[in-house]
Amino acid sequence: MNQINIRDRKTAILKSSDQIANQRDDWIARNSFYYQQDYEYMHFLVPPDLRVLDLGCGTGDLLATLRPSKGVGVDFSERMINIASSKYPKLNFITADVEDSKFINDLEGPFDIIVLSDTIGLLDDCEATLRLLHSVSTSDTRIIVSYYSPYWEPLLRLGDKLGLRMPQPEVNYLSTADISNLLHL
Numbered sequence: 001m002n003q004i005n006i007r008d009r010k011t012a013i014l015k016s017s018d019q020i021a022n023q024r025d026d027w028i029a030r031n032s033f034y035y036q037q038d039y040e041y042m043h044f045l046v047p048p049d050l051r052v053l054d055l056g057c058g059t060g061d062l063l064a065t066l067r068p069s070k071g072v073g074v075d076f077s078e079r080m081i082n083i084a085s086s087k088y089p090k091l092n093f094i095t096a097d098v099e100d101s102k103f104i105n106d107l108e109g110p111f112d113i114i115v116l117s118d119t120i121g122l123l124d125d126c127e128a129t130l131r132l133l134h135s136v137s138t139s140d141t142r143i144i145v146s147y148y149s150p151y152w153e154p155l156l157r158l159g160d161k162l163g164l165r166m167p168q169p170e171v172n173y174l175s176t177a178d179i180s181n182l183l184h185l
Helices: 006-030 032-045 062-064 076-088 101-106 128-138 150-161 176-184
Strands: 053-055 070-073 092-096 113-117 142-146
Touching: 006 032, 006 076, 006 101, 032 062, 032 070, 032 113, 032 142, 053 062, 062 070, 062 076, 062 113, 128 142
Parallel strands: 053 070, 053 113, 070 092, 113 142
Antiparallel strands: none
């Protein structure tokens, strides 16, 4: 069995993100019903005017729609961040690896809300990354992890083959129980 090392995996994720950056907004528009439902649910969870950290922010749409008093979006892809910065100049977007402890520790927190939307499956060490978030949190900080169930994978693979789904890098599959246990740790 071939083992992919962390460096190779992160390089593949970065390459994938950079390749899709210029088309990401088109994919979101093409699948607007899904994204609209996702944003509406996030509005239910996150009232406006809070300090929000969005890890894996892509082109910034989710962060912008949350209307934060202080919004910081972080993405691995400089191309994604450049697009987000040009679309939403009042928000702060940073190119960085969210698994880098020095970067997380240097962030000016705390944040009221930390969002990982479709990000957790791309992490190499989910537990360590979640542990890092203590440095930018308070006891009242809410961490929102949005991620699809592995049970959707056959349908998503079909969407890939039919060209109906935005290209994605390989992800780690985590159940709701897995994510809950990681947060508990």
